Amino acid sequence: MYSRPLPHARTLRTAGTGAVVAVAVAACGGASSGGGTAGASGSSRHAVVTISEADGCQVSATSFRAGALTFDITNKDANAVTEVELEANGRIVGEKENLPAGFTGSFSVNVDGGSYELVCPGAKPDSVAITVTGKAASSAGTVADLLRQGAKEYAGYVNDQATELVEAAETLRDAIKSGNLTDAQTAYDKARPFYEKIEPVAESFTAGKVNLDADIDAREGDVPAAQWQGFHRIEKGLFADQSVEGLSTYAAGLVANTKTLRKLTVGLTFQPYEIANGAQELLDEVAASKITGEEERYSHIDLVDIENNDEGAEQAFAALRPGLTKIDSQLTATIAARFAALDALIETYRTGDNPSGFVYYGDLTKADKRKLAAAVKAVQEPLSKVASKVAQG
Amino acid sequence: MRAEDVRPSRRQFVTSALGAAGVLVAGGAGGVAIGRAADGGSSSQVGGTIPFYGPYQAGIATPAQDRLAFAAFDLTSSNRHEVALLLGKWAAAAARMTQGDLIGAVTDAPQAPPIDTGEALGLGPAQLTITVGFGPSVFDSRYGLAGKRPAALADIPPLPGDALRAGISNGDIGVQACSNDPQVAFHAIRNFARLARGTAVMRWSQLGFGRTSSTSTSQETPRNLMGFKDGTNNIKAEATADFDKFVWVGSETDQPWMRGGSYVVTRRIRMLIESWDTDFLADQENVFGRLKNSGAPLGGKTEFEPVDLVARHPDGTPVIPADAHIRLASPHAHGGKKILRRGYSFTDGIDPDTGLLDAGLFFIAYQKDPREQFVPIQRLLGGSDSLNEYIRHTSSALFAVPRGLSGPGDWWGKELFG
Numbered sequence: 001m002y003s004r005p006l007p008h009a010r011t012l013r014t015a016g017t018g019a020v021v022a023v024a025v026a027a028c029g030g031a032s033s034g035g036g037t038a039g040a041s042g043s044s045r046h047a048v049v050t051i052s053e054a055d056g057c058q059v060s061a062t063s064f065r066a067g068a069l070t071f072d073i074t075n076k077d078a079n080a081v082t083e084v085e086l087e088a089n090g091r092i093v094g095e096k097e098n099l100p101a102g103f104t105g106s107f108s109v110n111v112d113g114g115s116y117e118l119v120c121p122g123a124k125p126d127s128v129a130i131t132v133t134g135k136a137a138s139s140a141g142t143v144a145d146l147l148r149q150g151a152k153e154y155a156g157y158v159n160d161q162a163t164e165l166v167e168a169a170e171t172l173r174d175a176i177k178s179g180n181l182t183d184a185q186t187a188y189d190k191a192r193p194f195y196e197k198i199e200p201v202a203e204s205f206t207a208g209k210v211n212l213d214a215d216i217d218a219r220e221g222d223v224p225a226a227q228w229q230g231f232h233r234i235e236k237g238l239f240a241d242q243s244v245e246g247l248s249t250y251a252a253g254l255v256a257n258t259k260t261l262r263k264l265t266v267g268l269t270f271q272p273y274e275i276a277n278g279a280q281e282l283l284d285e286v287a288a289s290k291i292t293g294e295e296e297r298y299s300h301i302d303l304v305d306i307e308n309n310d311e312g313a314e315q316a317f318a319a320l321r322p323g324l325t326k327i328d329s330q331l332t333a334t335i336a337a338r339f340a341a342l343d344a345l346i347e348t349y350r351t352g353d354n355p356s357g358f359v360y361y362g363d364l365t366k367a368d369k370r371k372l373a374a375a376v377k378a379v380q381e382p383l384s385k386v387a388s389k390v391a392q393g
Numbered sequence: 394m395r396a397e398d399v400r401p402s403r404r405q406f407v408t409s410a411l412g413a414a415g416v417l418v419a420g421g422a423g424g425v426a427i428g429r430a431a432d433g434g435s436s437s438q439v440g441g442t443i444p445f446y447g448p449y450q451a452g453i454a455t456p457a458q459d460r461l462a463f464a465a466f467d468l469t470s471s472n473r474h475e476v477a478l479l480l481g482k483w484a485a486a487a488a489r490m491t492q493g494d495l496i497g498a499v500t501d502a503p504q505a506p507p508i509d510t511g512e513a514l515g516l517g518p519a520q521l522t523i524t525v526g527f528g529p530s531v532f533d534s535r536y537g538l539a540g541k542r543p544a545a546l547a548d549i550p551p552l553p554g555d556a557l558r559a560g561i562s563n564g565d566i567g568v569q570a571c572s573n574d575p576q577v578a579f580h581a582i583r584n585f586a587r588l589a590r591g592t593a594v595m596r597w598s599q600l601g602f603g604r605t606s607s608t609s610t611s612q613e614t615p616r617n618l619m620g621f622k623d624g625t626n627n628i629k630a631e632a633t634a635d636f637d638k639f640v641w642v643g644s645e646t647d648q649p650w651m652r653g654g655s656y657v658v659t660r661r662i663r664m665l666i667e668s669w670d671t672d673f674l675a676d677q678e679n680v681f682g683r684l685k686n687s688g689a690p691l692g693g694k695t696e697f698e699p700v701d702l703v704a705r706h707p708d709g710t711p712v713i714p715a716d717a718h719i720r721l722a723s724p725h726a727h728g729g730k731k732i733l734r735r736g737y738s739f740t741d742g743i744d745p746d747t748g749l750l751d752a753g754l755f756f757i758a759y760q761k762d763p764r765e766q767f768v769p770i771q772r773l774l775g776g777s778d779s780l781n782e783y784i785r786h787t788s789s790a791l792f793a794v795p796r797g798l799s800g801p802g803d804w805w806g807k808e809l810f811g
Contacts, residue, residue, distance in 0.1 A: 053801055077801030079485040082497055082508075100481035102802035122497060273504050338591055370594075374469065378591035388505035 049073040049118065051081050051099075057120035059128045066134035070108040071118070075099045080122030086130070087117045092389050093143060095328045107328070112136045146323035147272040147390055154275050154319035155268055158198050161312075162262040165194035169258045172234070173251035176244045184247075185238050189301055189356045192231065195258075196305045197312035198265075200281040205264055212264075215257045219295065229253050232298075239298035272320055272390035279316035280383055282309045286376050291369055293361040303358035306372070307346050314339050317383070320390055327389050331382055338379040345375050439573045440517050445491045447797045448653050449641065452522030453733065453759050454630045456609035458571040461601030461737040461755065462578035463659065464586065465528070465564025465790055466593040471535050477810040479592045480525075483568075483585055484804035487523040490581050496588075510587065512580050519574035523581055525805045526567045526657055526792025538809055543648040545656055545762040546793045552768070553775035556785040561597040561661060567792035569657070569757065575602065597788070599661060601737020601755045608735060614688060614696065617754055618738050619669055619783070621681045622688035623718070625696055628733040639731045639766070640759050650808035653796030655759045658767045661739070661788035664753035669783045680779045682719030690719060716779040726773060732766050733759040753784065763791060 048060040049071050056078075059071075071094075073084050078101055085095040086109055093116070094109030116130040141149070168191035175184040195202070195217060203213040214223055216230045229250050237247045270278075286309045289295045296302045317335060325332040349359045349368075364372075439458070443451045468476055486496040490513070497508030532542035570581035579600070586595050605617045609630045614622040628635045637643065642651045669677070678684055678691060688696035692704045692712040702720055704712040713720050724731050740752035760766040775781065795805060 075802075079488045079801050080494070080497060082482065082485070098478050098482075100478065100485045100804075102484075102804055102807075103478065103481050277504075334591070374594045378469070381587070381590035384506045388502040391502075391504045 046070050046072060047118075049084060049120075050076060051078045051084070051120050051123050052076040053078050056123040056125040057081075057084075057118065057128055059118055059130070062128060063131040063133065064111070066111060066113045066132050066136040068108060068110050069132075070106055071096070072104070072106045073099060074104045075101050077101050078120070078123050081120050083121060085119045085121070086111075087119055088114060091144075091391075092327055094326070095331075095389070097328065097331055097385070107330075109326075110136055143323045143326045146326065147320065150319035150321070150323055151270045151272055151275060154270055154316060155265075157315050157319070158201055158265050158268065159262075161194045161198045162201075162258070162265045165191065165198075166255065166258045166262050168194055169251075169255045173248075173255050176234070176247045176251045179244055181238065181242065181244055184244055185299070186355045188231075188235060188238055188299065189304060192296075192301065192304055193308040193311075195231065196285075196308035197282075197315070199285060199309070199312070200278040201265060201268070202261055203281075205261070212257060212261055216254065216261070219297070230257070235296065235298045239300075272323070273387040275316045275319055276383070276387035276390055279313040280380060280387075282313040282316070283376050283380050283383070285309050287373060287380070291373050291376070296361065299356075300360040300362055301356040301358065302361040303346070303349050303364075304356050307358065310339075310342055310346060313379075313383075314343070317386075320386065324386060324390060331385065331389070335379065335382045335386070338375075338382065342375045342379055345372060440519050442492050442518050443520050443522050445488045445523075445798070446800050446803075450522075450524045450654070450794060450797045451491070452524035452569055452571055453640065453655055453735070453794070454608070454636060455520070455522050455571070456612055456630060457604040457606050457735050458520050458522070458578075459573045459604055460571065460575040460578050461604075461757075462570045462575070462582040462598065463601070463755065463757075464568050464570075464582045464598040465596045466566045466568065466586075466589055467596045468531070468535070468565045468593045470592045473536050473810050475592050476536065477804075477806075479589055480806050480810060481804045482588045483525065484798055485801070486584060486588060487525075487581070488798075488801060490577075490584070491518055491521045491523060493518040496584055510580065510584055512583075513574075513577050516574050516577050519572045519577050521570065521572040521574075521577050521581060523585075524569040524571075524657075524794060526569075526654075526794035527806060527809070528564050528567060528790065528792050530563065531565045531809070536810070541648060541650065541809055543646060543651050543793055545642075545646070545651075545764060546791065547764055549658065549763065549768060549789055549791050552771050552786075554781050554784075554786060555775070555789070556787055557789050558787055561599075561788040563790050564596040564792075566593065567657065567659070567790060567794075575600070599659075599739060599755050599788075601739050603738045605736045605738055605754055606734045608733065618664055618666060618752055619677070619681075620685055621677075621683060622696060623681065623683075624734050624736075625683075625688060626700070626723075628731055635731060636733075639761055640733050642761055651793060651795060655733075655761065655794045656763050657792050657794050658756075658758050658760070658763055659788070659790045659792075660756040660771075660786050662754045662756050663751060663785045663787050665783045665785070666750045666752055672783075679714050679717060680783070682713040682717030691717075714779070716777050718774070718778050718780045721774050721778050722770065727766075727770050730766050730770070732770065735759060759794070 045068060047064070047069065050058045051073070071084065071086070073096055075081055082100050083095060083097040084099060085092045087093065093111070094107050096105045096107040099105050111132045113132050113134050116132060117127045118130050119127045168187070172184065172187040172191050175187040199213070199217065202216060205212040217232065218228060218230055219232045220228060220236065231254065233250050234247050234254065237243060237245065286306050290302045290306045290309065293300070293302050295305055317339065321332060350357060351359050354360065443455050445451060470476060489496050495509035495514065529542065529546050529548055532538045532546070568582060568585055570578040572578040582598060604615055606624045606627055607614045607629070608627060614625050617623050628639060640655050642654045644652065646652060674685060682691055683689065684691065687694070689698065690700040690713065692701055700713065700719060700723060702713055702723065702725055706712055720726060734756070735758070736754050736756040738752070739755045740750065742751055743749060744751045758767055798804065
């Protein structure tokens, strides 16, 4: 997924009002105090936005002094509109979602001088040019700065997991070499989490014949039998055949491949939108192959994978959170709350009855699986909106 | 998917015929245009739009479209505002889809998923209607709505012949999407489910592939999977007095928010098709009380002639047997009470346990008060109908279907969650 090229991010809208999108200074994030005085043009710190089928996107004032600015929005009757955004150079600096016809809402941003566009996607006309003059008091950091910082932190997280993965693979290799089946099974359980947290990163290193994800994580049947290696080949030996016989080669190969992965992740940088898509991909993993028990078909520790996919996705979200919350605090809060609900649900399956720490897949009822799937989908829907919000225009 | 792209030959035009009762009066669009593309009674090509806004929800008095996608949702959020938002989004999306538009705006953000899933693009709405109702469980303690529960929304009591499966019964919110194009109907339900994520989950859903009811005198009576015309004497849209008397909730309700609404009962009725197929013709006809080919009542010659329930054979036995479906379902057996049937044939493949066809009738009935209509009718049918040998009721659901929406900005359940 990380190999996906970024399509042209959000093209600039040409405003129906003929607004020219000028070289907007990046907006400062946050709704913190910006002085609170009325602007030179006489406009207040509040703007009233009215969206209607007949008149499209309308705003009570179009020029403001730099600083904190609040948009109070009413969607009177525009069935095509569900959100309002403030954009600078095609990048969203603040927005309010969940505004179907008949509903109201508001959002606040701290804006610096420059040209902006207030966009009501789906309305006709769908945008109004906003001019901001002056300079906002310095704030903790711009949205772009925060996102950059988060991306850096996420890269560090990926490095850490890759390093731990190598160590866990070595432990697994050693246990297999020593011939102790129980130790090897436990080592398998302990190694899986590090891969499951950062799987999309490994998936991104696919070029030509090199497919690191397949080499590490292919399931039986995913690749021709002669090429099958990695975690699940070892899993089959340990849990289906109940033997370490013949697994040493695979264990050594796993160590080598995880080392390659670690090397590739050093110095890797991420775009914020890539991190958002990565989080989504991790949850797709849960929804597509873990909830069906296909992934850990011999060890049945699918819940371990689910927990760690969730953890990895949440870490990715956490990296974006400081920047994202300035763009859309409510969306951010919704995602956080739904992650928390998913975490809590997963926690209910924790057990001391087996070494993996979670109940085995076979012990899940149909109702359990439905609940888990719904909780994952509940995160994915708002999360799917994040990539476009954090993409740089 | 714009409605303007659809150019059916408007062989039939139902306009203000329904206007007296305010049924399906278009909000400024000037009536209901129903076109039939094909001659010969096949309505599979019918395009056009049904007005979404009006005093009553569309999809009840609307002449029954050919295809059904029905879903019941359970609310997972205990936050009233989140539920309100969902209902608001649904209303806006439904207003657009029924008029042939994509939901939301067409996004130009390549990094965001498209707002509309897109599979109905270019298909035309094909008379799509979306009808929403609230189940009894909405009025439990979660939203503080116990005081708003209509008395008529009483849980359906156990009825004779029930073989109900809980997993495909009941639900907080019921959504009926009908269209002449199955993909358009499915698209509506799919996008509703998507908009619901995090606030509600789909509890069960049912596709219907062919209408089994005629709800307009302009429609032929279709056959059910038993090969019979059932529902010849259904309430027809043209009979506005019947709608006021039997379908629309009026001032008699204890809950003003239900005025202009109706109550829908759905029952998934599995037919034991293989058994039926080995029954001899005369017995099949005695079970229904109609002739298989013509649809005429036993003793009669044409489908629509009055059913003679008192006629007797020379030996004194009734021409229409005492346990015939047509007799027990007749308004005469129920003090003149009628219901509006709007069901669809379904199949869900085969029964994995037996290898027998899992198919039948997804029964849908609208009425003013289920306690006075569906429940006593089914109590009699479930106890005595000779059809029972060949059918099993496998699901049951009940929803209070509120009034129609007045215009953009209005939404279902505003009086409950607003």
